[in-house]
Amino acid sequence: MGSYKSQLNNRRAFIKKTAALAAAAATLKFSGSLSRGRSFPALFHLPQLPYKYSALEPHIDGKTMEIHYTKHHQAYVDNLNKALPSSDQVPALEQLMEKISTYAVAVRNNGGGHFNHSMFWQVMNPASGKSPDGRLAEAVTASFGTFEDFKKLFTNAALTRFGSGWAWLIKQNDQLVITSTANQDNPLMDIAEVKGTPLLCLDVWEHAYYLKYQNKRADYINAWWNVVDWNEVARRFQ
Ligand code: MN3
Numbered sequence: 001m002g003s004y005k006s007q008l009n010n011r012r013a014f015i016k017k018t019a020a021l022a023a024a025a026a027t028l029k030f031s032g033s034l035s036r037g038r039s040f041p042a043l044f045h046l047p048q049l050p051y052k053y054s055a056l057e058p059h060i061d062g063k064t065m066e067i068h069y070t071k072h073h074q075a076y077v078d079n080l081n082k083a084l085p086s087s088d089q090v091p092a093l094e095q096l097m098e099k100i101s102t103y104a105v106a107v108r109n110n111g112g113g114h115f116n117h118s119m120f121w122q123v124m125n126p127a128s129g130k131s132p133d134g135r136l137a138e139a140v141t142a143s144f145g146t147f148e149d150f151k152k153l154f155t156n157a158a159l160t161r162f163g164s165g166w167a168w169l170i171k172q173n174d175q176l177v178i179t180s181t182a183n184q185d186n187p188l189m190d191i192a193e194v195k196g197t198p199l200l201c202l203d204v205w206e207h208a209y210y211l212k213y214q215n216k217r218a219d220y221i222n223a224w225w226n227v228v229d230w231n232e233v234a235r236r237f238q
Contacts, residue, residue, distance in 0.1 A: 053066040065195070112183070113184040142178040167202040
């Protein structure tokens, strides 16, 4: 309690000291909104969902989206802000991932949760195509055979991730690779067994599908393919 209070005071002093809000906003990539009940700007905040909760129905139901975004993702953001050390310099989220081994476990879990969910919302879209095209399609074919082969391998990675975690399509130099991570880890983290630039991710925590699919993770994954935003995946590929 005492150390939390002194963190608050340190942060207030810092804010007074810097005064120039524009400079602060430039440093803190995700700042800008006031966190509930706090008198200092949150270091990280919940990004806006790019569509309505019900937009991905029937594949992902609106209630699940609402709880997932407003409760789960919000909690990762809040707990990340609490877990970060009190200092003037907090790196942008991607840089935080790249040196996550130097932070406390709570930063790894909640920072990963914030990064992974922010990306997850973006790689889904109700008006998406059924498969990639252009250079991404060529890279998928070169790495996995056919698009159907790729889907099978990715689905298998998502299905066989024991417990809670994520499935990933990542880029390693010019090669595409499928991998999965436990808990809220991701392939950007310096502690990841398989590292690369994330292009596509799938949340296979039960909270992502339990209301509609209960224990049937395979049905959730099968439905999820209908809402993958291949334009966004292609943008990340380039
Ligand atoms: Mn989740």
